[in-house]
Amino acid sequence: MTEDSIIASRLKRGFRNSLILGLLAVLPLGAAWSETPDQSQALASIEAAEAARQRADSVGGEWRDTATMIEQAKTLAADGRYAAAIELANDAKRQGELGYDQALGEQHADFPAYVLDRSR
Amino acid sequence: MTTARSTFMLAVLLVGLMLAGGAFAATPAEEQAAFQAYFKQRFPNVPEDEFKNGAYAIDPVGRENWEAIEEFPPYETAISKGETLWNTPFANGRGYADCFADGPAIAAQYPRWDRERGMVVTLPLALNDCRQANDEAPLKYVKGPIADLVAYIAYESRGQITQVEIPADDPRALAAYEQGKRFYFARRGQLNFSCAHCHFANSGARLRSEVLSPALGHTTHWPVYRSDWGEMGTLHRRFAGCNEQVRAKAFKPQSEAYRNLEYFLTYLNNGQELNGPGARK
Structure with a gap:
């Protein structure tokens, strides 16, 4: 093998490796591109948030801003800002879940022990 | 012997339950x-x-x-407005005084337990009950005329003592x-x-x-x-x-x-x- 052919071979291998590395670098971008949320995903998130809000409300545990957040998420979705709508709807859903758990956990709320110690 | 021991155990259990009950419960x-x-x-x-x-x-x-x-x-303006409302007859000629014989100084009578309805009745609710019984539209509950009416009643009731009954x-x-x-x-x-x-x-x-x-x-x-x-x-x-x-x-x-x-x-x-x-x- 001549020196020229060795250099050509190395260049070829380097080009191939660069191509592979380049493809590997671009692949995640492609995956992210394919995961860009669409309208149906945004509407599903909003629907889930509304269900969580109603569940919290059914036990008197709804928080002040949850309904407003859901309305804002609907506005964002209507404007085509699906990622932002989903993020807000997910926050609202979490509020609904926490409000529901909070209300159930406080069902037996009572005088604090420093006022009325029921253990004595 | 067995009967005596059983009776003793039962007595201990009952005393224990009574003590526990007394410890955890409190009346209003x-x-x-x-x-x-x-x-x-x-x-x-x-x-x-x-x-x-x-x-x-x-x-x-x-x-x-x-x-x-x-x-x-x-709050003086509210008292004046409330007095006017209290003394203004409904469309049917009747008024609040027909609903509240002891009025207007009735604040200490509320809130009260209404046995017939099985619910707590507050003063604003009773005022609206009176209006609706006389074919008047109910007032909104947070401010405005209802607050004026209650202000007048409260003013007339000054000095009364809170005495809610259960x-x-x-x-x-x-x-x-x-x-x-x-x-x-x-x-x-x-x-x-x-x-x-x-x-x-x-x-x-x-x-x-x-x-x-x-x-x-x-x-x-x-x-x-x-x-x-x-x-x-x-x-x-x-x-x-x-x-x-x-x-x-x-x-x-x-x-x-x-x-x-x-x-x-x-x-x-x-x-x-x-x-x-x-x-x-």
Whole structure:
């Protein structure tokens, strides 16, 4: 093998490796591109948030801003800002879940022990 | 021998159950006594008949401002309007006096347990019941004419003593009291606060520039002209405002939740003198 052919071979291998590395670098971008949320995903998130809000409300545990957040998420979705709508709807859903758990956990709320110690 | 041992064991068990029951249960009267004793102990220098003045019983600077405001009370217009409303006949020629024979000084009769309806009836609710019985549209519950009417009634009732009753022969009344109690002590909202978190152990502490008022005295002075509102408002308006301050969704005024809450809180304040309407920051 001549020196020229060795250099050509190395260049070829380097080009191939660069191509592979380049493809590997671009692949995640492609995956992210394919995961860009669409309208149906945004509407599903909003629907889930509304269900969580109603569940919290059914036990008197709804928080002040949850309904407003859901309305804002609907506005964002209507404007085509699906990622932002989903993020807000997910926050609202979490509020609904926490409000529901909070209300159930406080069902037996009572005088604090420093006022009325029921253990004595 | 076996029978004697069994009888002894049964007796021990019964005594144990009685002791346990006595230790964990408390009647509303015992809860009221513990509640009032707590605040009298917490504020030993506040005379008992001063708690009706809320934060102004414990905050000398706030009291000075309040006394200056009381020289020209911002609720006077509401009292005048309320008196006019009270004396203006309905379209059918009847009036509030036909519904409330003891009126207008009837504030101490509310909230009360209505045995027939099986629910707590508050003064604003009773006023609207009267209107509807006379084919008049009900008034909205948070401000405006209802606050004016209640202001006039409260003014005429000044000096009366809070005396809410929980009839012992109607367990539904006790259930309403218990529901009000649970509401009062339940953490709620994004801030995870109960009413008690501000108005029990933190009463007297500052929340920014405000002094948190003690729960003893909370039901004596309604409706109130709040500088923050710039107008009169009812007790349930304040309940809703407090709920929203801890980032919970407020309940509707005169909802069962708020009526029971009022029943519970007013019962705890039995013995306190009524001095409404009031002025607050």
